[in-house]
Amino acid sequence: MLQENWQKADARSSGSPTVKRTKQDWGDARRISLDEFSRRKGKGQFATVVTNLDNSSLLEVVDSHKSDDIIEVLKRQPEQMHASVEEVCVDMWGGFPKVIKEVFINAEIVIDRFHVMKLVNKSLNKIRLKLGLTGLKNKSLLTTNNRDLNDVERVELSELFQQSTVLEIAYEFKEELRHIYESNSTVKSGLAKMRRWLKYAGLFFADIANTLESHLPEIANFFANRTTSAVTEGINTKIKLILRQSYGFATFELMREKLLACSMRMNSAPLRPFE
Incomplete structure (x- = not known):
């Protein structure tokens, strides 16, 4: 024992x-x-x-x-x-x-990977709060992976986006990053995808863009063995x-x-x- x-x-x-x-x-x-x-x-x-x-x-x-x-x-x-x-x-x-x-x-x-996604979700949540869209339910809708939402939650998320196009676009960038992580990429191609993603996503996640940029090579090393x-x-x-x-x-x-x-x-x- x-x-x-x-x-x-x-x-x-x-x-x-x-x-x-x-x-x-x-x-x-x-x-x-x-x-x-x-x-x-x-x-x-x-x-x-x-x-x-x-x-x-x-x-x-x-x-x-x-x-x-x-x-x-x-x-x-x-x-x-x-x-x-x-x-x-x-x-x-x-x-x-x-x-x-x-x-x-x-x-x-x-x-x-999960620390990177946590950082992005935190930045996404800051956008939500700046827009005055308070409530833990709204936070959960935004930070939960889209594939894990049920039908009712998808409707609620759609209603939330009706209040802010900026929030919707930022959310789509968050989901795109998740798709990059789940893609069958090499370190080289994964790094290229990450750089393209950050070029545009950084406009919405400005508070963390420099941090992500300085760590991109190490972030992309995930694709070697998905560690x-x-x-x-x-x-x-x-x-x-x-x-x-x-x-x-x-x-x-x-x-x-x-x-x-x-x-x-x-x-x-x-x-x-x-x-």
Whole structure:
């Protein structure tokens, strides 16, 4: 049971105020993800997780979301582990490229598709609010994929567009971007499509146009292997569950040890720490 893993982690840390840091064997990690999570909600205490996207496992937890700190911890792993990584999927936080270039020298940077769509949806929602079209229902209609709307919602969306042609066009650009992501494109053709899309969509999403433009090559790297951070988001959700049910940890190292001890079960069973 999962409780046994917790007890093993406790045993490693008992008898000493300082937990000895154990090294993780990353194995043959080819595609990984870097992401952050909040150790304490609303406290601004962020940690960084490293995830193996191919086997849905947690590789490392770093007690910082600063690039230099992340680099220092990750460089403790053998160089051959760094060299074997081919892709690193991340969001558009400015510190990640530095980490990847210094630690994973052979890896391509892939900007996570869902973070890009989240950014576009956020910009689309700003347009809605500026037009005075308030209400959570309107927000849901705009940000939900068109193919997932039912007949009633499609009628409601059409009625919403009757109030603003600008909003309708912006929505169509959002949907076009989703279609580009779902197309059978290569990195080269995907990048070309993205650039054409941004040339016109940027007129509506002006607040994020420069951000997207500066990251387009890394965004288009998605088309090489269609790599996303979906696995990491799932692991982060389970980490938050562990943190809630544990009522806090005395030290970061104890938290790290327990999370890594539980990681072998994260992709195979629901987390029930107190079975």
